[in-house]
Amino acid sequence: MASARMHDSGSGEPRLRVAYQGVSGAYSEAAAQKAYPNSEAVPCDQFETAFEAVEGCTVDRAVLPIENSLGGSIHRNYDLLLRHRLHIVGEINYAVRHCLLANRGVKVEQLKRVLSHPQALAQCEYTLTRFGLVREAVDDTAGAAKYVALSKLEDTGAVASSAAAAIYDLDILAEDIQDDSDNVTRFLMLGREAITPDTDRPFKTSIVFSLEEGPGVLYKALQIFAKEQINLTKIESRPWRRSSLRSPGDNANGLQKCFHYMFYVDFEASMASDNAQNALKALDELATSLRVLGSYPADTTII
Numbered sequence: 460m461a462s463a464r465m466h467d468s469g470s471g472e473p474r475l476r477v478a479y480q481g482v483s484g485a486y487s488e489a490a491a492q493k494a495y496p497n498s499e500a501v502p503c504d505q506f507e508t509a510f511e512a513v514e515g516c517t518v519d520r521a522v523l524p525i526e527n528s529l530g531g532s533i534h535r536n537y538d539l540l541l542r543h544r545l546h547i548v549g550e551i552n553y554a555v556r557h558c559l560l561a562n563r564g565v566k567v568e569q570l571k572r573v574l575s576h577p578q579a580l581a582q583c584e585y586t587l588t589r590f591g592l593v594r595e596a597v598d599d600t601a602g603a604a605k606y607v608a609l610s611k612l613e614d615t616g617a618v619a620s621s622a623a624a625a626i627y628d629l630d631i632l633a634e635d636i637q638d639d640s641d642n643v644t645r646f647l648m649l650g651r652e653a654i655t656p657d658t659d660r661p662f663k664t665s666i667v668f669s670l671e672e673g674p675g676v677l678y679k680a681l682q683i684f685a686k687e688q689i690n691l692t693k694i695e696s697r698p699w700r701r702s703s704l705r706s707p708g709d710n711a712n713g714l715q716k717c718f719h720y721m722f723y724v725d726f727e728a729s730m731a732s733d734n735a736q737n738a739l740k741a742l743d744e745l746a747t748s749l750r751v752l753g754s755y756p757a758d759t760t761i762i
């Protein structure tokens with residue numbers, strides 16, 4: 460791996476450095492460890508800092524959340540995928556189990572507000588409403604726990620992991636407070652170089668494209684995958700930002716230009732398969748822009 464700094468693990472084996480957003484105890488740190496066991500997890504303040512750390516070769520990979528089964532898409536990372544040139548080299552499904560944390564001895568009745576990552580607050584909507592707590596969004600769940608602990612707050616709790624409770628010496632007032640017990644966050648593993656796609660195991664491919672305006676154009680794009688018998692697992696549309704790609708067509712009127720979208724699609728096929736190649740060739744002819752974000756082994760487990 461060209462110029463990435465690697466730290467020696469003591470066994471002589473260089474350890475992969477993996478960026479995640481948040482501080483120690485964040486779910487992203489656990490996902491990074493699931494994705495790359497024995498790696499060195501490197502905390503980053505923001506998602507963008509993690510992208511830049513990979514691009515700048517101070518780390519080897521980044522592991523970042525992209526969607527959650529209850530809260531939906533992490534839009535910021537969709538936008539950053541487009542703004543940066545990293546490749547998706549893998550995915551990780553991670554079961555997220557939230558706890559309500561507070562300083563030692565603080566009772567739930569004393570709490571007036573709760574801090575956490577906006578996704579975590581959204582995933583615990585019912586419980587937090589039941590407790591009558593005012594929500595306040597911060598950068599990550601473990602950061603919320605750390606702040607509550609360091610500031611010795613008695614009227615404020617945090618929604619975070621049991622690992623964060625142990626690290627920051629907080630009590631767990633309630634466990635499994637997410638609205639549904641099946642709460643899974645899907646993380647992307649990002650690297651500077653694409654991996655070579657294969658057909659020896661289930662692969663997924665992620666793409667982003669834009670289309671001309673017109674009736675049935677999106678339908679025609681998606682029909683290509685149906686024709687090739689390819690299952691789509693996710694579709695997301697995000698506003699097209701001028702700085703992100705070449706113009707998606709200039710025949711739109713002013714208003715349509717303001718509301719132009721990029722379509723992100725994940726599908727179950729390897730770029731090494733004929734049907735994916737056929738689909739991408741056909742889509743390339745229809746689309747005003749097309750980029751393959753990565754073709755990578757599908758994570759069929761949930762931990």
Ligand SMILES: O=C(O)C(=O)C[C@]1(C(=O)O)C=C[C@@H](O)C=C1
Binds near residue numbers: 481
């Ligand atoms: O704050 C954290 O602990 C994170 O790892 C971030 C994050 C997210 O961005 O969705 C990851 C998993 C959970 O869905 C909640 C928060």
